[in-house]
Amino acid sequence: MAALALGPAADTVYGGDMDIIATRLSDFCHSCSVRNRAICGGLHDDEIALLNNIGRRRTLRAGEQLSWEGDEAVLVANVIDGVLKLSTLTSDGREQILGLSYSSDFLGRPFGQTTPYDVEALTDAQVCVFQRAEFDRFAREHPQLEHKLLERTLTELDRTRKWMLMLGRMNAEQKLASFLLELSSRLAPGDCSSDDDALQSIELPLSRQQIADVLGLTIETVSRQIAKFRRDGLIDAPSRRQVTILDREKLEDRAVC
Amino acid sequence: MAALALGPAADTVYGGDMDIIATRLSDFCHSCSVRNRAICGGLHDDEIALLNNIGRRRTLRAGEQLSWEGDEAVLVANVIDGVLKLSTLTSDGREQILGLSYSSDFLGRPFGQTTPYDVEALTDAQVCVFQRAEFDRFAREHPQLEHKLLERTLTELDRTRKWMLMLGRMNAEQKLASFLLELSSRLAPGDCSSDDDALQSIELPLSRQQIADVLGLTIETVSRQIAKFRRDGLIDAPSRRQVTILDREKLEDRAVC
DNA sequence: CGCGATATTGAGGCTGCTCAAGCCTTGTGG
DNA sequence: CCACAAGGCTTGAGCAGCCTCAATATCGCG
Incomplete structure (x- = not known):
């Protein structure tokens, strides 16, 4: 088949x-x-x-x-x-x-x-x-x-266990910040997890709904958090499938973990 | 050391x-x-x-x-x-x-x-x-x-991935029901995961706080859910560290998954 | 351009958290 | 054996965060 x-x-x-x-x-x-x-x-x-x-x-x-x-x-x-x-x-x-x-x-x-x-x-x-x-x-x-x-x-x-920690203990803001940071390092060409060559501009492989499914949230909550990060100048989101990390340090603060 | x-x-x-x-x-x-x-x-x-x-x-x-x-x-x-x-x-x-x-x-x-x-x-x-x-x-x-x-x-x-599903998508009632069912089968002497010899009477190896930490809840929520299961006749809890499953089927209904 | 799918934004409600008070159990000392 | 203390647990009241439902906006494709 x-x-x-x-x-x-x-x-x-x-x-x-x-x-x-x-x-x-x-x-x-x-x-x-x-x-x-x-x-x-x-x-x-x-x-x-x-x-x-x-x-x-x-x-x-x-x-x-x-x-x-x-x-x-x-x-x-x-x-x-x-x-x-x-x-x-x-x-x-x-x-x-x-x-x-x-x-x-x-x-x-x-x-x-x-x-x-x-x-x-x-x-x-x-x-x-x-x-x-x-x-x-x-x-x-x-x-x-x-x-x-x-x-x-x-x-x-x-x-997977780290991800569990995220699902169990983080709030929506922390989840989304962690997710973006992880994505930027996993999508980096080297894949090696040295944070240095982590991408600043991410081509999102997931829709809002899929991001919500990853993080155990609803699509509306994901959307609102992205909007908040934009307002706060942490990221830019020129199109639905693109995200640019403007202030990695502050984003890491929001991720907490 | x-x-x-x-x-x-x-x-x-x-x-x-x-x-x-x-x-x-x-x-x-x-x-x-x-x-x-x-x-x-x-x-x-x-x-x-x-x-x-x-x-x-x-x-x-x-x-x-x-x-x-x-x-x-x-x-x-x-x-x-x-x-x-x-x-x-x-x-x-x-x-x-x-x-x-x-x-x-x-x-x-x-x-x-x-x-x-x-x-x-x-x-x-x-x-x-x-x-x-x-x-x-x-x-x-x-x-x-x-x-x-x-x-x-x-x-x-x-x-671990199944556990993730629980943390991400279940509410407090579903989490606790799943937890009790899993515990009753993992603590069974055979350990083999055939549900038949799952225990009805569990000696809880965890405190309320630890259960809360497992499920990503607070101790108060765990306590309230246990109280609810008792009121509804699904379990008995003769002492803090003991739980007896009275109606496994209904408990499984609450666990959903 | 227009349609459908996807995303954003808003209003309101519910679940689970926080804070607080009181209870039960267990252990210790008189 | 009882009194008391300390820790764990239960219960209640109020609140916040996230979900639900709904309306609107935007994207992408024919």
Whole structure:
């Protein structure tokens, strides 16, 4: 189905014969922009080649879903480019976003039966997908990969817990300030979390409604807080999807944490 | 220092000569109540013996801390018995509990530099602690252990995300109902998450204040919600630290999720 | 230009917080 | 065994922050 369909690039590649496939896919990895930051970093060339055999590039359009909550977890993936959201619905139909995935993040639930949340591309995105069963087998045979995956999962757990703190204890102003600051550092090209190269001008990958879903607020509250930050000269918002941080220090004060 | 001091049992054990040490510690593992549920499950006997050489039993009194937020992460541990909390402080001094750890859970941050939260025993507890550096080395050499650790971390991440949903989207009533239900299943002797053997009578390991810190509420709100559940006949609360679930179904209705 | 989707702004209400007083439990000392 | 104190818990009153509902404005696309 849609979630499993290959992107045009992958289709082309699989049209050739076996040797060519390996070569071409290997080229994918060698030129991959997240090669050293994603979990594949640290693998030997021959391991990369093997991984290539089971991985496929896939291009997602903004709004497209990668897998569905509760489905048998058939896919895992590396994010190459773009921003994706992990989300789930409350029983009364509201959405809560559980996490955002950026370039070089790992997506999905290896060694599990079901995907516990929806994955949807917020921007146009490129991912490198694997059939879960194949990935699991490969990971078990390559401890170096499992180790990278473990480190990444531990980091993600730390990040999620920090987010919990935000949801549980911050007010609307603090939530929005934290959110903008985090976004400006996660969207920075290096992705390395050194705050120095954090962006001043952010192209928001989320609508107001989605920001509200991230922060556990309503769209109106988000809108009012943005308006307040503008009035106070902390940010500028030339268009709906753009934000410029004018006074990072004061914004950090508002974020508190 | 306090955090590193050995419990009396370990002191005794280390008093003997080398051969005896290994044997005695091995006995610890063989009789360990979480042997098959914790990450050590699936290790060979000789691996267990090696692990024994670097692990120590430690008994914690309720209220005692295991490591401190921001400290260099020197310890990791398995929870053998009892309930511990992971928590952090907001800059304005309120506490947010980030997670609870029960029997057979893994504690700490391997492969990281700092412990990103406080760990404190809520009840008297027994843990099996390792120096982080030694544990890291052992884990790198034993992929089977790393694999178990990865699975556990992934599960913990899923659980944390569900908790996030609760903090972001639930009202006080839903939060408390969910909390009581989760507690009754996590405290059940099997620990297996089959809801069948969930407890009806819970001995609360947390004070009202701590419950409030878990749920992102105030102590007054927690108290009022408990009073309401009692009035409505959903629970009984014979003493401050005891709760009996009288009508699980209706409680689940209140929890919504 | 005009329509639909998205966002902003306003008014009013409710949930949960704050502040405050009193109660119950537990432990200590006479 | 009782008196008292201290800490934890409950209950109440009032308030603030955020949500809800509603009207209006703006953006983006045909």
